[in-house]
Amino acid sequence: MKDFIRTSAYRIRNRLVSYSDWRRRGYAAPSPHHIKQACVIRNGFPNATWVETGTYLGDTTRLLSKHGSKVYSIEPEPTLFANAKRRFSNVANVEIINGTSESVFPSLLPTISGDVNFWLDGHYSGGITFQGTQTTPIVEELKVIAENRGRFGKLCVQVDDIRLFNPDLPEGAGYPPVDILVQWANEQKLGWHIEHDIFVARG
Known part of the structure; x- marks a missing residue:
């Protein structure tokens, strides 16, 4: 019980700090992590398969496993x-796969059927996150x-950090224009x- 209370207090404190920072930034993107997570779950189809790119620490993975x-x-x-492999070793409905989405998607997706949600967040974000030969593999992911x-x-496909999909901005270097995503959604x-x-593209 003490551990539960301590963990709950830690999460509440973190949320208050992130919300305070968001308010200080005039509610500009990106939103606090827990708000983005709520958005992802609300837009995804319930009881469907989830395909996530970029496990990172596994917090979103844990949330997706519950839905x-x-x-x-x-x-x-x-x-x-x-680390993720160890964390989810006893979670029956989670499979952690080592590799890039470009190399994994062609063999994984043909094995999946039914309702599917994609959470595409696998791009270099600094620190220990993976830096491949390209900034984002989104074009290859959408193709597969x-x-x-x-x-x-x-089908629901959600792509994170859409503010970066503007090659005219310095922080958007290496990202395709958002028009690529709009065109893809329309084609599908x-x-x-x-x-x-x-x-968010869904239907």
């Missing part, structure tokens, strides 16, 4: 992968998702909107 029938989380950075579209039922006949720095 999805199965979670495939792809993490290319060896230390983060090993489209190739397997016929296998899926309902998915409705789309942007919420809390997340591009």
Whole structure:
């Protein structure tokens, strides 16, 4: 009970700090982590398969496991992968996969059917996060998702940090324009909107 109270107090304190920082920034993107997580869950289809790119510390993975029938989380950075593998070793509906999404998607997606949610957050974010040969693999990811579209039922694709998808901005170097995502969503006949720095395409 003491551990539960201590953990709950820690989470509440962190949320208050992140919310205070967000207010100080005039509620500009990015939103606090817990708000983005709530957005991801609300837009995803319930009891569906989740495919997540970028496990990082596994906090979002843990959340997805409570709302999805199965979670495939792809993490290319060896230390983060090993830590996540240990953390979720006893969680039956979570599978941690080591590799880049570009290398994993072509073999993984043909094995998935039914309703599917994608949380695409696998890009270099500094620190220990994986830095590949390109800033973001989003174009390759969307291509493979489209190739397997016929296998899926309902589909929700959420792309994080949409503010960076502007090559005219210094922080957007290496990212494609947001028009690429809009065109892809239209081609897949998915409705789309942007919420809390997340591009959401679903249908």
